[in-house]
Every structure is written in C-alpha cells, then in structure tokens.
Amino acid sequence: xFPHFIVHLKQEIPNCSTMxxxxxxxxxxxxxxxxxxxxxxxxxxxxxxxxxxxxxQIGHLQSxxxxxxxxxxxxxxxxxxxxxCSGHGRAYVDGSGCECNGCYVGDDCSILNVTCPADAHGGxxxxxxxxxxxxxxxxxxxxxxxxxxxxxxxxxxxxSSELEYYIRKLHHIVGNAVTEGRRLVFGxxxxxxxxxxxxxxxxxxxxxxxxxxxxxxxxWLFRDQTSFFDAKNFTFxxxxxxxxxNNTNLVEFVTSPNNPDGGLKxxxxxxxxxxxHVFYWPxxxxxxxxxxxxxxxxxxxxxxxxxxxxFGWAIVKDDDVYDKYSTFNFVASIGVSKxxxxxxxxxxxxxxxGGGTGxxxxxxxxxxxxxxxxxxxxxxxxxxxxxxxxxxPLHCTFFDETRPPNPPFxxxxxxxxxxxxxxxxxxxxGNIRGRPGSLFxxxxxxxxxxxxxxxxxxxxxxxxxxxLVDQENGYIETVKSSNGSPxxxxxxxxx
Amino acid sequence: xFPHFIVHLKQEIPNCSTMxxxxxxxxxxxxxxxxxxxxxxxxxxxxxxxxxxxxxQIGHLQSxxxxxxxxxxxxxxxxxxxxxCSGHGRAYVDGSGCECNGCYVGDDCSILNVTCPADAHGGxxxxxxxxxxxxxxxxxxxxxxxxxxxxxxxxxxxxSSELEYYIRKLHHIVGNAVTEGRRLVFGxxxxxxxxxxxxxxxxxxxxxxxxxxxxxxxxWLFRDQTSFFDAKNFTFxxxxxxxxxNNTNLVEFVTSPNNPDGGLKxxxxxxxxxxxHVFYWPxxxxxxxxxxxxxxxxxxxxxxxxxxxxFGWAIVKDDDVYDKYSTFNFVASIGVSKxxxxxxxxxxxxxxxGGGTGxxxxxxxxxxxxxxxxxxxxxxxxxxxxxxxxxxPLHCTFFDETRPPNPPFxxxxxxxxxxxxxxxxxxxxGNIRGRPGSLFxxxxxxxxxxxxxxxxxxxxxxxxxxxLVDQENGYIETVKSSNGSPxxxxxxxxx
Numbered sequence: 001x002f003p004h005f006i007v008h009l010k011q012e013i014p015n016c017s018t019m020x021x022x023x024x025x026x027x028x029x030x031x032x033x034x035x036x037x038x039x040x041x042x043x044x045x046x047x048x049x050x051x052x053x054x055x056x057q058i059g060h061l062q063s064x065x066x067x068x069x070x071x072x073x074x075x076x077x078x079x080x081x082x083x084x085c086s087g088h089g090r091a092y093v094d095g096s097g098c099e100c101n102g103c104y105v106g107d108d109c110s111i112l113n114v115t116c117p118a119d120a121h122g123g124x125x126x127x128x129x130x131x132x133x134x135x136x137x138x139x140x141x142x143x144x145x146x147x148x149x150x151x152x153x154x155x156x157x158x159x160s161s162e163l164e165y166y167i168r169k170l171h172h173i174v175g176n177a178v179t180e181g182r183r184l185v186f187g188x189x190x191x192x193x194x195x196x197x198x199x200x201x202x203x204x205x206x207x208x209x210x211x212x213x214x215x216x217x218x219x220w221l222f223r224d225q226t227s228f229f230d231a232k233n234f235t236f237x238x239x240x241x242x243x244x245x246n247n248t249n250l251v252e253f254v255t256s257p258n259n260p261d262g263g264l265k266x267x268x269x270x271x272x273x274x275x276x277h278v279f280y281w282p283x284x285x286x287x288x289x290x291x292x293x294x295x296x297x298x299x300x301x302x303x304x305x306x307x308x309x310x311f312g313w314a315i316v317k318d319d320d321v322y323d324k325y326s327t328f329n330f331v332a333s334i335g336v337s338k339x340x341x342x343x344x345x346x347x348x349x350x351x352x353x354g355g356g357t358g359x360x361x362x363x364x365x366x367x368x369x370x371x372x373x374x375x376x377x378x379x380x381x382x383x384x385x386x387x388x389x390x391x392x393p394l395h396c397t398f399f400d401e402t403r404p405p406n407p408p409f410x411x412x413x414x415x416x417x418x419x420x421x422x423x424x425x426x427x428x429x430g431n432i433r434g435r436p437g438s439l440f441x442x443x444x445x446x447x448x449x450x451x452x453x454x455x456x457x458x459x460x461x462x463x464x465x466x467x468l469v470d471q472e473n474g475y476i477e478t479v480k481s482s483n484g485s486p487x488x489x490x491x492x493x494x495x
Numbered sequence: 496x497f498p499h500f501i502v503h504l505k506q507e508i509p510n511c512s513t514m515x516x517x518x519x520x521x522x523x524x525x526x527x528x529x530x531x532x533x534x535x536x537x538x539x540x541x542x543x544x545x546x547x548x549x550x551x552q553i554g555h556l557q558s559x560x561x562x563x564x565x566x567x568x569x570x571x572x573x574x575x576x577x578x579x580c581s582g583h584g585r586a587y588v589d590g591s592g593c594e595c596n597g598c599y600v601g602d603d604c605s606i607l608n609v610t611c612p613a614d615a616h617g618g619x620x621x622x623x624x625x626x627x628x629x630x631x632x633x634x635x636x637x638x639x640x641x642x643x644x645x646x647x648x649x650x651x652x653x654x655s656s657e658l659e660y661y662i663r664k665l666h667h668i669v670g671n672a673v674t675e676g677r678r679l680v681f682g683x684x685x686x687x688x689x690x691x692x693x694x695x696x697x698x699x700x701x702x703x704x705x706x707x708x709x710x711x712x713x714x715w716l717f718r719d720q721t722s723f724f725d726a727k728n729f730t731f732x733x734x735x736x737x738x739x740x741n742n743t744n745l746v747e748f749v750t751s752p753n754n755p756d757g758g759l760k761x762x763x764x765x766x767x768x769x770x771x772h773v774f775y776w777p778x779x780x781x782x783x784x785x786x787x788x789x790x791x792x793x794x795x796x797x798x799x800x801x802x803x804x805x806f807g808w809a810i811v812k813d814d815d816v817y818d819k820y821s822t823f824n825f826v827a828s829i830g831v832s833k834x835x836x837x838x839x840x841x842x843x844x845x846x847x848x849g850g851g852t853g854x855x856x857x858x859x860x861x862x863x864x865x866x867x868x869x870x871x872x873x874x875x876x877x878x879x880x881x882x883x884x885x886x887x888p889l890h891c892t893f894f895d896e897t898r899p900p901n902p903p904f905x906x907x908x909x910x911x912x913x914x915x916x917x918x919x920x921x922x923x924x925g926n927i928r929g930r931p932g933s934l935f936x937x938x939x940x941x942x943x944x945x946x947x948x949x950x951x952x953x954x955x956x957x958x959x960x961x962x963l964v965d966q967e968n969g970y971i972e973t974v975k976s977s978n979g980s981p982x983x984x985x986x987x988x989x990x
Contacts, residue, residue: 067562067566067569067570067573068573069573069576069631069632069635070569070570070572070573070631070635070637071562071569071632072632072633072635073569073635073636073637074562074565074566074568074569074637075562075565076637077565077637077638077639078562078563078564078565081564081639090641092642092643093636093637093642093837094643094655094657094658094836094837094840095648095649095657096657099649122646123646124644124645124646124647125644126644126645128644129641129644132639132640132641132644133639133640133641135640136564136565136639136640136641137564137566137567138567138640139639139640139641140564140565140567140568140637140638140639140640141568141588141637141638142565142568142569142571142572142588142635142636142637142638143572143635143636143637143638143834143838144572144576144627144631144634144635145627145628145630145631145633145634145635145841145842145845146585146624146627146628146631146634147587147588147803148587148589148803149619149620149621149623149624149627149800149801149802149803150619150621150802150803151617151618151619151796151802151803152617152619153590154590154594160589162589162590162591163589188683188805188827188828188831188832189828189829191826191827191828191829192827192828195826195827199723199724206725221826224826225826225827228694228822228823228826229694229724229726229826230701230726230727230728231724231725231726231727232725232726232727233725301646305644306644307644307645307646307829308642308643308644308645308646308832308833308834309832309833309834310683310828310829310830310831310832310833311832327723328723331686331690331716331719331720331723331724332683332686332687332690332720332827333683333684333686333687333805333828334684334686334802334805335805336683336805337683337803337804337805337806337832337834337835338803338804338805339638339803339804339832339834339835339837339838340832340834340835341589342588342589342834343638343834345589346640347640350640
C-alpha cells in the first residue's frame with residue numbers, strides 16, 4: 001500500500017454556491033454539466049467563495065501536481081458531489097441528479113412532502129454519511145479501468161490480505177472479537193455469510209437434517225434464507241423455545257446485539273451456532289468483552305453504513321468448518337468483488353488510523369446514536385400507550401465506562417389491548433412505517449423502528465411519534481405544510 | 496449521468512522514465528512513495544519525457560481545473576499506474592509493488608523463471624488488460640467515501656437502471672440476445688446466476704426433485720455448485736446422454752459457446768433450461784443470430800475481462816421465473832455491490848460509445864484472439880500427437896462476414912494411445928498446466944488450455960507447445976535463459 005502523502009489536507013474547498021442555479025435534468029443534463037464544469041473551473045481557479053453543501057467541509061491538497069488520465073473521473077466525482085441538494089439528498093456519478101432523503105422531493109430536495117410516511121422500516125445506516133463526507137480525502141478511491149481484472153490476488157487467494165490485516169487490527173483496537181489463531185472468510189454482505197455458515201455447520205447426513213433455530217424475536221432473513229435454500233441437510237425450525245436441549249442435531253443463530261431489540265444474547269443450547277455480531281460495535285452496544293465464538297459474523301453495512309457495498313466477514317475457529325465455508329463462498333459467487341474489497345480497505349483504514357485508537361469514528365457514531373436515543377426516550381417517557389425496550393448499562397471496555405447501549409432499532413410496544421397490530425396503529429394513526437413484530441416471530445404488539453436513518457428522516461420519525469404521544473395526552477398540534485399554509489389532516493397525524 | 500466533458504483528451508502524459516530507478520518495497524514503501532510523488536510532480540510540471548510503461552498511452556486533460564478532495568485518490572492511482580513493472584506485471588493501489596504475470600518474477604517483473612509451468616488452467620481474460628489501459632481516461636472511476644451507502648437505488652431497486660440501459664443497448668448493438676420484453680436479474684458473477692437459475696426453475700415439489708443435467712464436456716461448476724447446495728428440489732444428475740427425452744422433470748444447462756470446447760450448442764431436451772452465454776460475444780464466436788431463450792446468462796468477466804468485479808446478468812422471459820430468481824438474489828446476497836455496478840457501467844459505456852457500434856472494442860478483442868488462434872493452429876498443424884477442436888466458420892451478423900470462432904480455450908487432445916492422461920503428459924513433458932478433460936466429465940485424453948491470458952503468458956504457452964511438437968518431429972531446441980546463458984533442462988522441455 002501507499003499510505004503516506006507529504007501534502008497537507010487543511011485548506012477548504014472554495015465555494016461554488018452560485019452553482020445552485022443550475023438545476024437542469026433529463027436531456028439537458030449534459031449541457032448542465034458543461035456549465036457546471038466551467039463554473040467549477042472558474043470558481044476553483046478564482047479561489048473565492050464557499051462550497052454550498054453544509055456538510056462538505058472537505059480538505060484540499062495544498063499543492064496538487066496536475067493529473068493525467070485520472071483527472072476526468074476525479075472531476076466528474078467532484079462535480080457530482082458539489083450538486084446542491086439542500087442537505088436533504090445527494091447526487092451520484094451513476095445517477096441523474098439529486099436523490100432525496102425520505103420525504104423530501106424536488107430537483108434539489110428542498111420540498112418536504114408532508115403526507116409522506118416517516119420511513120423507519122429499513123436497515124440502512126445512513127446516519128454515518130456525513131462522517132464519510134467529512135473524511136472525503138482519505139476515503140475516496142480511484143479505480144482504474146484495469147484494476148484487478150483477475151479472479152485472484154497475487155497470492156492466488158480471492159481475499160485481499162491487506163484488507164484482512166486491517167479487519168484484524170480493527171477488532172484488536174475495539175476489543176470486540178478474538179481473531180488470533182482464527183481464519184477469515186469474506187462474503188457478499190453478512191447475508192451470504194449467514195447462509196454459508198449453515199452449510200458449513202449442517203449435518204453431513206441428508207437423512208438426518210440439522211434443525212436450524214433462533215430465539216424470537218429474531219432477524220427474519222434467517223428464516224427466509226434457510227427456507228428458500230431448502231437443502232437436504234438442514235431445515236429451518238423456528239424459535240428455540242419449542243426445542244429441548246437434549247436434541248443434538250441443531251444449528252442455532254445467536255444475534256448479539258439482537259436484531260430487532262438490541263439485547264446482548266447468549267446461545268440457548270451451546271451446541272453448533274452462528275454468532276451474528278454485525279451490531280457488536282461501540283456505537284450500538286457496550287463491549288463488555290471480546291466475543292470468542294466458533295463463527296462470528298460482521299459486516300461493513302452495520303459498522304460503517306456501507307450497505308450498498310455488500311461486504312462482510314466471518315471469523316472462524318475450526319479448520320474443517322473454514323474449509324467448507326470457503327468452498328461455499330467459492331461455489332456461490334467465486335469470491336467477493338475486488339472493487340468492494342478496495343473500498344472497504346480505504347474505509348477501515350480511516351477508522352483504524354484515528355490515532356491508532358479508532359476513537360474519532362466510534363465517538364462520532366456513538367454521539368449520534370446516543371443523541372437519538374435521548375431524544376426518543378424523552379418523547380416515549382411521556383407515553384403509557386407506547387413503550388420501548390429497556391437499555392441495561394454495562395461496562396464498555398472500549399470507552400472504559402459503564403453505559404447503556406444505543407441499539408440501531410427501537411423495539412416499540414403498543415401497550416393498549418385494542419392496539420393488537422402495533423405496526424398498523426403506527427401507520428394509520430401516525431403515518432410511520434416500521435416492521436411488524438410478526439416478521440421477527442414475535443407478537444404483532446411490537447414494531448421495529450430504524451433509528452439509523454439520515455438526520456432529517458429521524459427528525460420526521462420523532463416528530464410523528466411525538467404527535468402520537470401528544471394526542472394520547474390530549475394535545476392536537478397544528479402544523480404547517482411546506483408551502484407555508486396551515487396543514488391539518490383530518491385523519492389524524494400525517495405529519 | 497454526466498457523460499460529456501468539454502475538454503479534449505489528446506495530449507499524452509509526460510514521461511517519468513527516470514522513476515524506474517525507485518524500486519524500494521517493504522517498510523521503505525512510504526518513503527519511496529513520497530519520492531515518487533515528488534518525482535511525478537516535478538516531471539508532470541516539467542512536461543518533459545515519456546511515461547515508461549510501454550502500453551500506457553493515456554490521454555491527458557488539456558486544461559484541468561485544480562481538484563479538491565479527489566486529488567489524493569487520483570494521484571495515488573496515477574503513482575501506482577506509473578510503477579515500472581517491465582511490461583510483465585502491474586501494481587495496484589491495494590497491493591505492495593509490482594504483481595507479475597505468469598512466470599515473471601523480481602521487484603520489477605523483469606526476470607523470467609524458466610522452470611515455471613506455463614499457466615493455462617484458469618479462466619481469466621487478462622488479454623484485454625492493455626485495452627483498458629489504452630482507455631484509461633474513460634474507464635477510470637472515482638468512488639467517494641459516501642457513494643451509494645444504501646441497500647437501494649433511488650427507485651427502491653437494487654439494480655442500477657443506468658447499467659441495465661447500457662446492457663440492453665449493448666445486446667442490441669451486438670445482436671447476440673433478445674432483450675425486448677425481458678427482465679434482467681443482476682448477480683455476483685455468472686456463478687451466482689447459474690445456481691439462482693436452478694432454484695428459479697426447479698420443481699416445486701421436494702418429493703420429486705428436478706434432475707439437473709448438462710451435455711459433456713460441460714463446465715465443472717454446474718456439477719460442483721448444484722451438488723454443494725444439495726437442495727431438496729433438485730439433484731445434479733450429470734450428462735444428458737444418460738437420459739431419455741420422455742423425462743419431463745429436467746433442468747438442462749446449455750453452454751453456447753461451450754466451455755471447454757467453444758462449440759455452439761443447442762438444448763438436447765428442449766424443456767426447462769439455463770442458457771449460459773457468457774462466451775457468446777464476437778471476439779469468441781460468430782454471432783449467427785440473437786439468442787432467444789428463457790434464461791440467458793452473461794458476465795462481465797468473459798465480455799470485458801473484469802472477472803475480479805464479480806458481475807453478471809440474466810435475461811429472463813417468464814415473470815414467475817423472474818420473481819423467484821430475484822428472490823434468490825435477495826436472500827443470497829441482498830443484491831450486487833454498488834461499486835461493481837458503477838464500474839461495470841463505466842466499462843460498458845466505453846464499449847457502447849465506440850461510434851455507437853461497439854466495433855473498436857470487439858475488433859480489438861477479435862484481433863487478439865484471432866492472432867492467437869492462427870499462431871496456435873500453425874504449431875498444432877505440424878503435430879499428429881496433439882490435435883485441437885475444429886472451428887467451423889459461420890456467418891457473423893455483427894462483423895457481417897463468414898468466419899471461424901476464436902474460442903477462449905483450446906480443447907487439446909492427446910492422440911497417442913499411451914498418452915492416457917493428456918494433462919499429465921503436458922505437465923510432465925511440456926511443463927504446461929491445463930485442466931484435465933475429466934473435470935468436464937469427458938475423457939482424460941483431453942486438456943483445456945486457456946488462450947485468454949496476458950500476451951507474455953500466451954507466448955510462453957505457445958513456445959512450450961511448439962517445443963513438444965518439435966520434439967515429436969525430431970527437433971530439440973536449445974534455448975537461452977533470461978540471464979543470457981544457454982539453458983537446457985535434461986528432463987526435456989521446461990521452457
């Protein structure tokens with residue numbers, strides 16, 4: 001790797017705020033880009049002004065030698081990044097203009113659609129996007145047209161040894177998993193690794209298939225995936241509560257912190273198990289000790305928010321299990337994208353390099369999640385109709401203090417007897433989209449709400465929850481629509 | 496998308512040939528990079544000289560506005576690309592120095608290891624690497640740290656509609672597959688799509704599993720994959736020749752052009768089938784007509800050589816099959832890497848944009864493959880001991896002429912009765928590594944040899960084959976080792 005540059009990265013990018021006038025799309029896009037390009041050129045040369053995007057406090061090389069073949073791609077990326085999307089969206093080089101967050105619409109994402117549902121049903125961790133924008137210089141990667149065309153790396157393997165090194169280093173810094181003496185399997189997101197683990201662990205005799213279990217509430221993909229693949233050697237059998245510990249032919253999914261409720265979970269049966277630790281990072285949970293399990297699965301999606309990259313890794317103790325697991329990854333997809341591995345490397349390096357402690361990244365992420373939980377708790381504390389999971393403080397070895405977790409999801413309960421379908425209640429009375437408890441093999445009186453969305457989307461969610469709680473307490477709020485005229489929806493609380 | 500730039504891309508990059516002196520690796524790498532960076536700066540500013548790498552005739556932006564946050568990544572990529580690897584290797588931003596082709600070794604890949612086997616056993620299409628280097632400007636992509644972090648694109652899907660558009664356009668230009676009225680499934684290489692197709696097509700009743708078949712010689716992954724996943728609803732049953740056409744519960748793999756022998760194949764049973772068309776491109780085969788099958792699978796690996804990207808697509812006729820196929824892709828990996836999709840888009844655009852005809856790319860690729868076949872045929876024509884597959888000329892609608900195919904692999908036969916294990920003969924007497932016929936469910940008197948390796952690797956393969964043929968005809972050649980001293984290996988022909 002080529003890690004060090006002698007130039008300093010302090011000077012801010014000059015402002016291109018006048019560019020906000022150019023909002024042509026569709027067939028006018030190329031003309032717009034040309035104008036934008038000239039504008040950028042002029043403004044960057046002129047060195048005046050400030051960049052429009054609020055969060056784009058991006059460093060600038062003090063003395064940049066002129067570039068050659070890479071200039072066009074770099075310029076293209078900077079033009080797109082400079083597109084003004086009102087802080088409620090983002091443009092991408094493979095898109096066609098601003099792509100807006102949640103309920104924002106319009107060419108520049110400046111309009112809030114007040115009737116749009118607050119979206120809290122997904123698993124994206126977009127709350128971290130501003131962090132990567134702040135770290136634009138060190139996380140950008142230029143991929144040449146001939147970058148790693150082969151199936152293999154130079155050592156003949158399909159995994160980047162450099163990336164493996166940084167993953168091990170990260171676990172060492174964070175102290176959340178034992179990696180010494182273990183081997184790593186890379187996968188196309190944790191999704192591929194979860195099913196791979198079942199193949200690697202399941203019965204060798206098709207006549208006696210392994211029973212695959214999880215403790216409810218559990219991540220729905222375990223069921224959907226295992227059922228879909230429907231192999232001769234394993235069958236999904238649902239909740240551990242229906243099983244006895246004297247059954248030896250089990251493969252147990254243990255998710256800790258748990259999806260959906262964020263609790264630190266242990267195996268029920270202590271036999272063959274797959275430990276899904278994708279949320280076992282300091283921003284979501286205290287780290288009481290380094291996990292030390294047979295198969296531990298992590299993902300970039302939940303650590304850094306890069307779900308689109310589809311990258312995960314499994315830390316594997318047993319050599320035979322590792323061999324079968326690796327074979328699975330080979331026959332399933334002949335490895336993992338080299339572009340993805342390169343990008344994951346760039347991102348993880350930035351985390352690891354924060355003074356070698358990882359603190360800048362995890363403190364940032366923790367700060368955001370803690371703030372959201374405090375705001376949510378303040379609202380829910382005024383309700384008897386709704387409640388959320390308890391957050392038990394534990395000692396965190398990473399932050400070296402006792403602290404409550406900040407789970408990625410609120411596991412919200414509707415406490416009224418008549419609110420049988422909590423998800424329907426939230427949707428119909430609160431205009432909030434979550435995921436129903438039944439999806440997680442639990443009661444429909446629960447709903448899972450994502451707390452890791454972009455800031456504006458979380459704000460809207462909180463506002464809608466507050467409106468429900470206010471209604472419960474006898475307040476009816478009159479709010480204004482985006483065009484300034486008073487807005488009140490007779491159905492209730494569609495704000 | 497932002498397709499047009501007003502600047503011209505004609506001026507060549509200035510030369511940095513003096514940089515070839517800096518060959519420090521290991522712990523000295525960061526110092527080396529700093530020196531290199533200063534050198535690049537000085538040389539690029541000075542504007543003198545020529546870039547050392549023979550093939551790096553890369554365009555240069557005539558007037559580049561200074562860049563901001565993207566500069567570091569761009570510079571890093573250019574520094575790495577400029578590393579002198581003697582035309583026998585390449586450095587990568589996630590590597591640690593030159594990574595050498597085939598039998599070349601040394602810090603700058605300048606030394607040929609004469610005892611090293613000629614590697615013809617893989618499936619890489621590195622013969623196209625120089626083309627992507629020539630097209631460096633248009634194929635480079637800068638991925639920002641916050642590029643597409645979400646699981647989804649703006650339209651809620653997991654596939655880039657822009658990429659889908661260019662894939663459809665490419666098939667339209669080439670005329671090799673009907674896409675109108677069909678839907679596309681993206682996959683993590685053709686490997687994922689092949690198994691997904693079996694799930695999508697297989698029996699709905701686990702009690703009567705589908706019999707999965709292929710006509711030998713067939714691509715070994717069909718067997719390994721289907722057997723590994725070992726689902727209740729399908730079982731791999733091997734060669735079609737052992738089956739009768741009255742069996743209705745079949746899923747047939749049809750590979751055309753076939754891997755390993757390059758022949759255009761048709762279905763035997765004309766029932767449920769998966770058409771693997773990854774080699775159905777003008778550089779490998781005449782295109783007599785647009786393929787019009789139920790499921791047609793293509794990949795970037797075989798079209799452009801970007802195997803490391805793990806990207807493929809399936810063109811699907813039936814809506815129900817499409818739904819199950821999409822579900823498969825979702826539960827298997829929750830889609831395909833967004834970095835990969837962006838890069839595939841960049842690459843395909845370059846092909847499609849060649850005057851809108853695709854001709855520059857396919858003519859280049861065809862020229863290389865044709866040249867290799869001519870050279871190989873000239874050597875093999877002097878042998879009775881070895882023979883290769885017949886190449887039947889057909890009318891190609893793309894090139895509008897009748898022409899023989901240029902298959903990616905030579906399907907070489909050892910004709911002597913005593914040469915029972917052809918692969919062992921080549922390895923022991925010729926120091927050539929191919930893949931044995933038995934892997935493809937055919938006789939061991941066959942060996943598959945890859946013809947799509949980098950030029951130097953193909954040259955070595957051809958030299959080794961020629962030496963075997965010369966030996967057959969009574970000539971013994973004395974060749975020189977890389978240090979200039981005469982080299983003769985008493986075991987025979989290890990050159």
